[in-house]
Amino acid sequence: MRIVVIGTGYVGLVTGACLAELGHDITCYDTDAGKIARLQRGEMPIFEPGLEELVKAEVAAGHLSFASGALPLDRRVRAVFVAVGTPPSAIDHSADLSAVHAVAEAIGRAAVRPLAVIVKSTVPVGTGEAVERILRDVRPGIAFDVVSNPEFLREGSALADFRAPDRIVVGTSAKPARRLLADIYRPLTERGAPLVFTERASAEMIKYAANAFLAAKIAFINEIADLCEVADADVEEVSLGMGLDRRIGAAFLRPGPGYGGSCFPKDTEALLAAAQGHGVQLRLVESTVAANEGRKRAMGRRVIRALGEARGRTIAVLGVTFKAGTDDMRQAPSLPILAALRAAGARLRIFDPEGMAHARSLLPEAEYMGSAYECLDGADAALLLTDWPEFAALDLARVKASMRGDVFVDLRNMLSPERLRAVGLRAFGIGRRERLAMPAPLPAPLPPVPAVRPSEAMPALGPADLPPLELVAAAKAAKTGLNGHAT
Secondary structure, X not given: OEEEEEOOOHHHHHHHHHHHHOOOEEEEEOOOHHHHHHHHOOOOOOOOOOHHHHHHHHHHHOOEEEEOOOOOOOOOEEEEEEOOOOOEOOOOOOEOOHHHHHHHHHHHHHOOOOEEEEEOOOOOOOHHHHHHHHHXXXXXXXXXXXXXXXXXXXXXXXXXXXXXXXXXXXXXOOHHHHHHHHHHOHHHHOOOOOEEEEOHHHHHHXXXXXXXXXXXXXXXXXXXXXXXXXXXXXXXXXXXXXXXXXXXXXXXXXXXXXXXOOOHHHHHHHHHHHHHHOOOOOHHXXXXXXXXXXXXXXXXXXXXXXXXXXXXXXXXXXXXXXXXXOOOOOOOOHHHHHHHHHHOOOEEEEEOOOOHHHHHXXXXXXXXXXXXXXXXXXXXXXXXXXXXHHHHOOOHHHHHHHOOOOEEXXXXXXXOHHHHHHOOOEEEOOOOOOOXXXXXXXXXXXXOOOOOOHHHHOOOOOHHHOOOHHHHHXXXXXXXOOOOOEO
């Protein structure tokens, strides 16, 4: 099927390349002619494992091309995916839909036949209706089916998420559009991917609700980690015990410096703005946002406490991107943490496997090193901020020998405190007790309890000993949940 994907950012480029891999004829379009020229030369604007190889392979196979200038909507095109940015508004943190609306107008002007306009961008409820209205106003003579098809791509594993999705959500009540989307995704559904059809507004809500829930899980386990530290518990053990409950699941129960990136901060705030516009208060989401912001500030203070004195000290910073597997530093927890360290007078050395270019533009006052060991050489303290796998494989004896100081702050709990201490480093993690809890010795055997006959253990009750029937009824009612089932 011939498809145009508008937008070559993270979502658009991954979606276009993966649709091409499914056998469709894809043109990725962008108004940024410079970006398109780089893509045509095989240069990727983002880092995503496996994406460069996939793009080059699909271009070579003739399934994927790039275009700028006039929107290429000829009569062979049956569907257009809209994958442009929806950044936070500077006014109220709601989603800025100006790019989505501009694309809708452009599609209306360029269309030459009926089209399915598939909104892949993360947008609030009601956006599909607005897009439909724009298309109708700009081009009243052509029928458009506007579909919500939210993306669920995690940075660092986006290709795997597209190829084997937990679900594909398609929001439309139009039967032709449902058949078209079923055809587009048939190679995935034939491999077992669930295809979920909903109303358009429900699909728009699913994306925001899912991200807000995952953000809440992160904020929750971070607060539990703080409690573990003062209660002599270990958050790693707590997370394991919680995650084995199928109702909870292990995902997003890893404590850390707070969530960041292009999705969770933006989407939680946009959801709050949408709720306020409808006169609804989302207290849990409000608390999640507040807890996460406080978390980032608290992590800066935590590092300073571990140092004792930050002024004039050299800190080796291992990782600055908001997570491993990406070069994205949008809303990264590292930014407020490192700002606090700079304000306290610390000198920063930084190494990140993929984020150095973005880090230099955001943290120009830091020194940038070519490897983790070079970064650690002569440092007074180490600060592990991003969970890149190569940091878990560090030779800790070499680390200790190369550092001037002995403070190692691990805000991802990647390294065993016992291993760090064994080489002479002072280990500071998150949610871990300072000492290893040893099981208490077993008490001396107690004397056997003499057997008691039933008549001696519980005397028989007469009618006068039983509670009144109305109290029994009240007790039963108190144990009944809101859904009518016994709790």
